[in-house]
Amino acid sequence: MLQVLFSGDTGELELSGTRQGLLAFGLLLRGKAGSCDLSENRRPFPYERSLSEIALREDPERATVSIVTEAQTLRIQGGREALDLLADNLEGFASEADASDHCHVDSPTYDYIAPESDSLVIAFMKSAEPSAAPRLSPYTSARQTDRGPDRVAGRPRVSLRTMMPIMAQRIMVSEWAGLVS
Template structure:
């Protein structure tokens, strides 16, 4: 089970899920392309809205991963190495973090994230 909340003004995203859901997303990131539906949160406070889908695509010529909101979808696209690093980050969080922890995934912190990406926070569903 996964949900993605979007702030609107600050372009910050919160990707939250169960340990199992986050591990499944890691597996999906390792495929060439794919998508998954998200759980809708009707009260996304302090975020502005809840997204409905994650869409993933591989771009062989790219060295980074781009994480951007496109309408009701979170689009993750990039080169194989960058997508694998993102999968590793999500899977490591899912297996090692405590239930109240969170992880920021953004361009200044991770060099495999494209500078134009929205800021992403990974957390567990509450």
């Protein structure tokens, strides 16, 4: 699963996906030509819009990779060596980065990126990477998590965090009632 978000104000792109999606895209970059459809993000904040396609083409005449947005398409074209370097960086990020990391790929940073390219950020989709384990509060037993996060033994779970404001209100009301009577 991949998505590309675009900001017209900054000219920045974010290519994000699952680990598997980013690794698969690295393989696509190693081919001569191809395209892939993208997942639509209806709320691309802080970007302006979500693109619908990536089109890839090897151009033996080029020594660099051009990464530009045209309408709803992200066009990537370049020489084989430069495309392989981009694939190496993408696959390295997808294999080794933490779920909260991101990587900037742009012309000033990498000499294999063409100067006319849009700035590209590679990241993981925000909800694509599952957390390693459910987080338990000190007031929740492991047995309770088997019944789901919102219910304990068929009843809604009430946490101490939820109860504290209610208990504080009751204490204040009873103190106030004691002062009045």
